[in-house]
Each structure stands twice: as structure tokens, then as C-alpha cells.
Amino acid sequence: MKKLLILSVVLMVVGCTAKKPATPEEQWKGYCTSIGNAARSITLDRQNGISHKEALEYASKVTDPTTKGLIIAQLEKIYALPEDQLKSDKDAVQAKFKQEAYTVCVNTPHDPAHMPDYKPF
Structure with missing residues (x-):
């Protein structure tokens, strides 16, 4: 039983460390997914009564x-x-704005050597 547990742990660690680095295209798509998620959150905030002024103040901090x-x-x-x-x-x-934001982002020209600085959302 112990050997099986140790083998499982070793396989999980190897599986986690063997991940190949993302290509610039994959990085951009990941970034755009975050932009889509942010648009969904902005929509939810508006639906919950957050004012335009409050939302703009928060977005201006980016x-x-x-x-x-x-x-x-x-x-x-x-x-x-x-x-x-x-x-x-x-x-x-929410889904409409999320998809629109993703589509706009993916179609935005970008420099693969200089990806935006962001936290995944």
C-alpha cells in the first residue's frame, strides 16, 4: 500500500513538472481569456449596482x-x-460580453516578445 501511495505521489510530481512552456500564441489566448473573464465581472458588477464612476476608478488603477x-x-x-x-x-x-471581449482581444495586434503584465483572472 505504501509503495502504491509513493508511486502515485511521484507520478503527480513528475506530471506537474513536465509541463511544456506555453507558446506566445497560447500565452496570448490565456491573457485574452482573462480579459473575457474581467468583462464578465464588470457586467456582473453593473448588474449588482456598481456605478460607472466606481468601476472606472477601479479600472484606472490597472x-x-x-x-x-x-x-x-x-x-x-x-x-x-x-x-x-x-x-x-x-x-x-455576462456570457455575451465575456465572449466579445475575448474575441476583440484575440484579434488585437500584439508583440509576442512583449506580453502584457497581468494576473490571470
Whole structure:
């Protein structure tokens, strides 16, 4: 039994350390997934009554220019939506903005050698 447990632990450690580094394309897609998740969160915040001013103040704290530009653009788009449309089907609206943000991000020209500085969201 002990040998089986030790073997399992060794295999888990080897499996975790054998991960290949992400290509620049994979890194960009991961970054864009985070941008999509952020757009979904902004939508949820708006649905829960966070004001445009509060959201903009928070978004303005982002230091990376690429991230800040994408987030501010999504924030403006989300806050431009009439409130009745925003609350008609909350989950669908969140998913819509998440997908739109991801698509815009993936199609944004970028330098693979200089990826944005961000925390996965």
C-alpha cells in the first residue's frame, strides 16, 4: 500500500513538472481569456449596482497599457447598455460580453516578445 501511495505521489510530481512552456500564441489566448473573464465581472458588477464612476476608478488603477485599454473599452460598452437589457437574462448578457471581449482581444495586434503584465483572472 505504501509503495502504491509513493508511486502515485511521484507520478503527480513528475506530471506537474513536465509541463511544456506555453507558446506566445497560447500565452496570448490565456491573457485574452482573462480579459473575457474581467468583462464578465464588470457586467456582473453593473448588474449588482456598481456605478460607472466606481468601476472606472477601479479600472484606472490597472498599470499595463494594453490591459487598461481593453478593460476600459469593455467597461464603456457594458455601461452603455440600457439597464433593462442588462437584467433581462443576466447570465446570457455576462456570457455575451465575456465572449466579445475575448474575441476583440484575440484579434488585437500584439508583440509576442512583449506580453502584457497581468494576473490571470
